[in-house]
Amino acid sequence: MAQIDYYFATISPYSYLAGTRLEEIAAKHGATINYKPLDIIALFGRTGGVPPKDRHISRIEYRAQELLRQSSNLGMDFNLQPAHWPTNAAPSSYAVIAATKDGSGDVGKLCHSFLRACWAEEKDIAEDAVIRDCLEDAGFDAGLADSGLLVGAETYAANLEEAVDRGVFGAPFYITPDDQRFWGQDRLTDLDRHLETLKD
Template sequence: MSPQDAATPTVDYYFTLMSPYAYLGHAQVLAVAREAGARLVYRPARIFELFSANGGLPLGQRAPARQRYRLVELQRWREARGLPLNLAPKYFPVDIALADRCTIALAEAGADPSGFMDAAFRAVWAQDLDLADPQLVARLLTEQGFEASTVLAEAEGAVSGEIYERNTQAAIAADLPGLPGYVLNGEPFWGQDRIDALRDALVSGRGPYTSR
């Protein structure tokens, strides 16, 4: 590692492609990382395991008032971010583990998965497409310039599964109640509405806040 690499701040970016809030924050966290000269480490994680460990609930198990408030928040942030977002997408929730694991395969191969992530987010939240469909995932990979069969084979392999699990355990250990989450020097920032706080921490270079 060069001295320049050692000085580059690193943000662990925890997400699942099923999350509307991860979609709403994706372009913004990329922009903040570019501005601050930070490196994003892409860490897709299994959100339901995270909920179970850190006190969250799947959407259908939340109190009705919380479910209604979520819809209000999504409308606010949809307007704030200037992004199309269907409040009740046709294919939600579905098992998007394969697509999540494709981001692992891409990152492990040294590729930038951010464009594929954006396409996958939009497939669910703007285009009413089924991200659980391997043929759709393959098409999105191809459209982003990747060899879909190679990426899918890696995504379905044991290595990506092990990394998926490690990411999930790391998100739990970081005290993230949900996704997306961003961790800088051990300090967790939960939710895309904390990206400005992450930016402030990156730009100021302050030490991490901690509960321990």
């Protein structure tokens, strides 16, 4: 069974725009997804990137246009300047890590719930109440928000180191078992096609 290592940030607009397409592609190919939330700002600093606010104005303006175009094309609600962004992504990331270990609910749904809360629902995903609501919505016990915080912090940091070692430089980022790398939600079609070749 193929495995997809999925590196993402719970505050990434492009991770939000991926929607549930990764999960649909994985189901189509009988693949499993290894969810690996990470600190995207730290990743930029480690791999030659620049946080959005510090980019040249031409890049800032293009990013704004592109996000609005893509969200419109996908039919997804989207706030270009959400009320609670940037925010601390660590608490929601720890919840994803705890939920992955727990396994009682839908991790993909949880990830999208956090992303939708940030980019479409004007919620602060660093707040405990929001994290608990997202956990419950995805079929997990809300108490996971309080469990495994040390393991969550260690795994979150380890995900960043692993990502840097494996050539990840943005989010969303997908890596297949044969080390093919796909950056961005607009490369999901390419990922789909590649997984088809692994069956041959």
